[in-house]
Amino acid sequence: MASTTRSAAPTVGFDLDMTLIDSRPGIHACYRALSERTGTFVDADLAITRLGPPLAEELAHWFPAERVAAVADLYRSMYPAVAIAATPALPGAAEAIAAVRAAGGRAIVVTAKYEPNAKLHLEHLGIEPDALIGNLWAEQKAEALREHDAAVYVGDHLGDIRGARAAGAHAVAVATGPYTAGELHAAGADSVLADLTEFPEWLAAYRDEPPSAAARA
Structure with missing residues (x-):
C-alpha cells in the first residue's frame, strides 16, 4: 500500500530578493x-x-x-x-537551504534578477543552492520549477505565488517583502510564514503530513 506521507526528499525553490536577501x-x-x-x-x-x-x-x-x-x-x-556588498541575507536564509539539504532534498533559486548578479549575491553571502535560474518572473518561474521537479516554491511576492501555482508546486509565502501575511493568504498562498526562520519547522511538518492535509498555515 502506498505511503500517505511526503517521505520523498523534496526539491524546494526559493525566490531571491526579499526572500533570501534584503536587497x-x-x-x-x-x-x-x-x-x-x-x-x-x-x-x-x-x-x-x-x-x-x-x-x-x-x-x-x-x-x-x-x-x-x-x-x-x-x-x-x-x-x-x-x-553586492551592501546587501545582507535575510534571517534564516542559510538555515532554510540547510534544512532542505538535511532532508535529503535539493534547494534551487529561481529569480527575476539578472542571473550573473544573482550569482554574485549568493557567492558573497556564502549561500550555495544546487541550481540558480535567473531572468524569470511570475508564471515564467514555472518553467524552471517544473524542469527541476520542485514540489515547493518559497517567495515574498504575489508573482511568486502565481509561479508556484503554474508549476503545481506548494506555494509558501514569506511576509518579508511588500505584502502582509493577510494579503499573501488572500492571494492564494498555501502556507504563509513570517520569515525564513520558520521554514525548517514548516518543512518538517510538511513532509510528515498526508498530501491531502496540506496546511494553509
Missing part, C-alpha cells in the same frame, strides 16, 4: 548611482517598495520606452560594484 540597501544605492550617471531622477525610496517584477518595469516609470533597454544594461553593469 533594498543595494538596489537603493544602485538607483541613486543610476540617477547621477544618467541625469534622470529615480525615486529610490519608492522603487525599493515595489521589488519583485523585472527591472524594465521599474525603469519604465522613469525613462522613455526607447531608453529602457539601454538603461537596464547600464544599471546591471553598475550593480556589482554598488549593490
